Amino acid sequence: xxxxxxxxxxxxxxxxxxxxxxxxxxxxxxxxxxxxxxxxxxxxxxxxxxxxxxxxxxxxxxxxxxxxxxxxxxxxxxxxxxxxxxxxxxxxxxxxxxxxxxxxxxxxxxxxxxxxxxxxxxxxxxxxxxxxxxxxxxxxxxxxxxxxxxxxxxxxxxxxxxxxxxxxxxxxxxxxxxxxxxxxxxxxxxxxxxxxxxxxxxxxxxxxxxxxxxxxxxxxxxxxxxxxxxxxxxxxxxxxxxxxxxxxxxxxxxxxxxxx
Amino acid sequence: xxxxxxxxxxxxxxxxxxxxxxxxxxxxxxxxxxxxxxxxxxxxxxxxxxxxxxxxxxxxxxxxxxxxxxxxxxxxxxxxxxxxxxxxxxxxxxxxxxxxxxxxxxxxxxxxxxxxxxxxxxxxxxxxxxxxxxxxxxxxxxxxxxxxxxxxxxxxxxxxxxxxxxxxxxxxxxxxxxxxxxxxxxxxxxxxxxxxxxxxxxxxxxxxxxxxxxxxxxxxxxxxxxxxxxxxxxxxxxxxxxxxxxxxxxxxxxxxxxxxxxxxxxxxxxxxxxxxxxxxxxxxxxxxxxxxxxxxxxxxxxxxxxxxxxxxxxxxxxxxxxxxxxxxxxxxxxxxxxxxxx
Numbered sequence: 001x002x003x004x005x006x007x008x009x010x011x012x013x014x015x016x017x018x019x020x021x022x023x024x025x026x027x028x029x030x031x032x033x034x035x036x037x038x039x040x041x042x043x044x045x046x047x048x049x050x051x052x053x054x055x056x057x058x059x060x061x062x063x064x065x066x067x068x069x070x071x072x073x074x075x076x077x078x079x080x081x082x083x084x085x086x087x088x089x090x091x092x093x094x095x096x097x098x099x100x101x102x103x104x105x106x107x108x109x110x111x112x113x114x115x116x117x118x119x120x121x122x123x124x125x126x127x128x129x130x131x132x133x134x135x136x137x138x139x140x141x142x143x144x145x146x147x148x149x150x151x152x153x154x155x156x157x158x159x160x161x162x163x164x165x166x167x168x169x170x171x172x173x174x175x176x177x178x179x180x181x182x183x184x185x186x187x188x189x190x191x192x193x194x195x196x197x198x199x200x201x202x203x204x205x206x207x208x209x210x211x212x213x214x215x216x217x218x219x220x221x222x223x224x225x226x227x228x229x230x231x232x233x234x235x236x237x238x239x240x241x242x243x244x245x246x247x248x249x250x251x252x253x254x255x256x257x258x259x260x
Numbered sequence: 261x262x263x264x265x266x267x268x269x270x271x272x273x274x275x276x277x278x279x280x281x282x283x284x285x286x287x288x289x290x291x292x293x294x295x296x297x298x299x300x301x302x303x304x305x306x307x308x309x310x311x312x313x314x315x316x317x318x319x320x321x322x323x324x325x326x327x328x329x330x331x332x333x334x335x336x337x338x339x340x341x342x343x344x345x346x347x348x349x350x351x352x353x354x355x356x357x358x359x360x361x362x363x364x365x366x367x368x369x370x371x372x373x374x375x376x377x378x379x380x381x382x383x384x385x386x387x388x389x390x391x392x393x394x395x396x397x398x399x400x401x402x403x404x405x406x407x408x409x410x411x412x413x414x415x416x417x418x419x420x421x422x423x424x425x426x427x428x429x430x431x432x433x434x435x436x437x438x439x440x441x442x443x444x445x446x447x448x449x450x451x452x453x454x455x456x457x458x459x460x461x462x463x464x465x466x467x468x469x470x471x472x473x474x475x476x477x478x479x480x481x482x483x484x485x486x487x488x489x490x491x492x493x494x495x496x497x498x499x500x501x502x503x504x505x506x507x508x509x510x511x512x513x514x515x516x517x518x519x520x521x522x523x524x525x526x527x528x529x530x531x532x533x534x535x536x537x538x539x540x541x542x543x544x545x546x547x548x549x550x551x552x553x554x555x556x557x558x559x560x561x562x563x564x565x566x567x568x569x570x571x572x573x574x575x576x577x578x579x580x581x582x583x584x585x586x587x588x589x590x591x592x593x594x595x596x597x598x599x600x601x602x
Contacts, residue, residue, distance in 0.1 A: 039313045046315060056312060091461055097399035098384075099391035117387045118380015120322035121398040124583070127461040129318040139380025219594050222312035226597040230459045231395050233469050237458035241451035241473035248477050249447060252342050255500040256350040 003107035004151060005173040006160065006210035007180050008081050010221075011187060011195065013167040015041060015079035019053040022162030027052065027145065030137070040077075046222070047082055049134035052144040053159050056080045058220055062194075078215055081168055082223075083159070084109065084130045084144035086209035089229040092143070095125035107173065107209055108146030116140040127205065127227035146209075173209060183213050198223055204232040310594055317590040318461055321583050326374040328576035331453045333374070334405070335480025335572070336487065337367025338446030341412055343484055345443035347497070348436065356493050357439075358419050363487060364412040364442060371405060397456040404452055408445040414438030450480035457579065463523035463593055464586035465579075471512065472579070478508045479543060479572040486565035486572075494561055502551050502561070506568060510544035522596050526585035536578035542571030 023029065032050040037043050040057035047054045058078040090109045093101045100115035101122060111122075111131070118139040122131050131143040147157035155161070160170035169176060180197040187195035194216050201207040205227045218225050311317070344360035346352075376385045389406065393399040418435025454476040458469025465472070482505030485498050516527060516536075526532045547568040554560020586592070 039315075042313075048319075058312070094393075094395045095398060095460075097391070097393065097396045097402055098387040099393070100387070115384075115387055115390070116381070117384035119388070119398060120378075120380070121396070121456075121460075123319045124321050124460040124462050124465075124587075126319065129316065129461075129587075132319050133322045133380055135322075135380075141380075217310075219310045219590075220312060222315060222317045222590060224317060224597055225594060227461075230461050230466060233459045233466050234395070234397070234455065237397075237455040237469040237473060240470040241448075241455050241477070244474040244477045245447035245451050248339075248481055249342055249346075249443070251504055252339075252346045252481065252501065253349065255497045255504070256346040256352060258496075258500065 001105040003173040003209065004146070005086075005107075005171065005176045006083060006157070007169040007171070007176040007183075008083065008210065008212040009167045009169070009183060010078055010080035010212065010214045011183075011192065012165045013055070013079040013081055014165055015055055015057060016164060017055050018162040018164060019081050019159035019168055020044070020051070020055060022158040023053045023144075026147065026150070026158035029142075030134075047084070047128075047130045047132075047143070049132040049138075049142040052083065052142075054082045056082060056221055058216075060216065060220070062216070076215070080212065080214060080221055081159070081163075082212075082221065083210050084146070085128050085205075086144075086146055087128075087229065088206035088208065089204060089231070091125040091127055091205075091229050091231070092122035092131050092141075094229065094231045095121045097121060104146070104148050104151075106146065106148070106151050108148060108151075109143075110145055110148050111141060111143060113140055113142070125230045127224055127229065129222075177211065180211050180213055187213070187215075200224075200227055203227055204229045311590045315590070316588045317593055318587040320587040321462070321580060322380075323580060324378055325577075326378040328580045329573075330371050330374040330378075331476065331576040332483065332573045333367050334371050334453060335450040335476055336483040337364045337371065337412075338408060338449035339477070339481040340364045340367070340484035340487070341408070341415070341439070341442035341446035342481070343488065343501075344415070345439045348439050352495070352497070354419070354423055356488070356495065358423060359491060359493065360484070360488065361412060361416045361419055361439065361442070363484065364408075364446065365416045368405070368409040368412055372409075375405075397452060397459050401449075401452045401456055404445055404448045408442060408449045411438050411441035411445055415442050447477070451477045457583065460583075462583045462586050463589075463596055464526050464582045467521055467523040467596070468527075471515070475509075475512055475575070478505050478512070479575060481505050482509065482543065482547075482568045483572045486569040489561050489565040490569075494558055499551075499555065499561065502564060502568070503548070506544055506547035506551060506564070509540065509568075509571070510548055513540040513544040516540065522599065523586060523592055525589065525592065526582035530585055532578050532581035532585050535574055536582065539571045539574035539578055542567045543575065544571075547571065 029050050032044055035043055037045055040059055042057045044051045044054050060076040061074055062076045086108045093109050098115050098117055100112045102110055104110045120133055122141050123133055131141050133141050156170045160168040184195050184197050198214050198218050199207055199211040203226050214221055340360045340363040344357050347357045376382045388402040414434050415438030418431055418438050421431045422435055451473040454473030457465040458472050485501045489498050527536055547564045550560055551564035
């Protein structure tokens with residue numbers, strides 16, 4: 001099976017939220033609160049247990065790029081559809097104590113909802129803040145399934161299928177990585193100096209399966225600039241635990257040896 | 261410009277009226293979320309603003325009150341098994357060994373109940389033992405707790421039989437083997453919780469991944485000693501261990517105060533910071549001073565033990581609350597990751 005991937009292009013997104021709607025309908029995801037946030041057109045704020053695609057609306061007073069660069073108040077309105085990153089070294093998958101979270105034959109990270117017991121350890125182990133527990137009605141952890149059911153029968157994920165502008169592209173990982181690089185080069189040639197491909201390969205996460213073409217720094221999209229998979233902290237934490245344990249055991253033995 | 265107003269009709273939409281609407285909207289509109297610097301001219305975010313409307317990047321821990329309480333009780337249970345083993349090795353009175361082992365067993369019986377109550381799907385608690393994963397501190401912890409319960413149960417059966425005069429070799433083996441294994445797994449039980457927090461994406465936890473296991477172990481040992489003292493075991497060994505644990509906690513308190521970590525803000529500010537400060541004082545200097553000044557008085561030892569136990573309990577809650585605060589602070593996360601990259 002080929003490893004599949006998303007390439008989400010912020011420069012093509014029109015902010016229509018068809019991906020959010022398609023994801024909700026196909027995956028039967030419950031509502032995530034009917035709230036007006038006042039943050040541009042974004043009323044879901046972040047990915048979560050019941051928001052598996054999230055369209056961001058960035059309002060940037062940026063002069064770079066062809067958009068309205070000549071007005072008195074340079075302004076750029078950027079839309080971007082965020083999703084689970086399906087990391088190469090996935091924090092949630094490695095943290096899951098029940099084996100509920102697995103890697104599929106397509107390379108995606110999938111939560112088996114008949115096994116998850118809602119311990120919540122994946123929630124604090126995701127360096128992208130994606131997976132969360134659905135509190136009131138359910139108690140289990142949920143996130144994007146990469147439309148595992150659709151991929152099984154050769155269909156594209158629901159969000160990519162519904163996207164009217166091909167901002168969400170779906171395909172083989174290697175091919176999309178190349179396409180992303182080419183797209184960034186093309187954008188830079190057209191005057192978008194701050195275009196970049198977001199795919200953290202140099203950290204312990206080791207790359208992601210839902211890459212994105214963004215304008216500006218990852219921080220502006222609440223994307224971590226250098227995410228680490230939390231299991232990379234295990235060695236030093238366990239070393240400290242074992243050294244401290246040995247020292248304290250010696251102290252306890254000494255305390256009883258000295259005076260009793 | 262004069263306004264012709266007619267009381268029988270709606271106010272006209274004059275420039276003044278529009279100004280009034282604008283002013284009232286400005287007065288009554290909800291305040292913008294914290295950390296958002298709006299550019300008044302364009303209504304857009306200032307360029308120096310990092311992040312996405314100051315919204316959190318990470319998800320806060322979902323654990324409820326049971327988990328910090330489990331950290332507290334698990335630490336005490338595990339370290340009381342260590343005390344029991346040391347007491348056994350050096351021939352301390354049987355009633356002390358017996359009490360310490362029972363403490364371990366009772367603790368090990370309450371702990372799973374707390375953990376199961378915290379699960380989103382409590383009936384699926386057995387799924388915790390579905391796999392054995394080195395990578396997952398939560399999986400290791402589940403197995404450590406199961407292992408500890410078994411070992412300490414065997415040791416308790418052993419000591420109860422010995423106390424009733426049964427001295428068959430199999431009983432001795434059960435007692436010694438059980439107590440030794442309970443001490444080993446007890447050390448893991450008291451320390452893995454620090455690893456569990458340290459190996460997460462949460463900045464205040466993973467930046468303190470070396471401190472947390474050492475602190476939780478010391479705190480667990482001091483707590484076990486405290487309960488023994490409160491139960492009347494005012495032997496020299498508990499006095500020594502009381503001094504050592506509150507001494508180490510004083511050192512940790514000094515370290516936290518002196519050190520300036522990038523992600524340490526929730527350890528010094530807000531509810532989590534204040535709770536941790538009080539907890540650290542109780543476990544460290546306060547318990548140490550009381551013990552030093554009134555070391556000959558039983559009530560002095562009771563007071564020191566009580567202070568330490570209260571501090572140890574508060575500290576577990578403070579660390580979980582600090583994690584919640586840290587998850588809301590995207591700016592610190594960015595600073596940390598950028599610093600690492602540079």
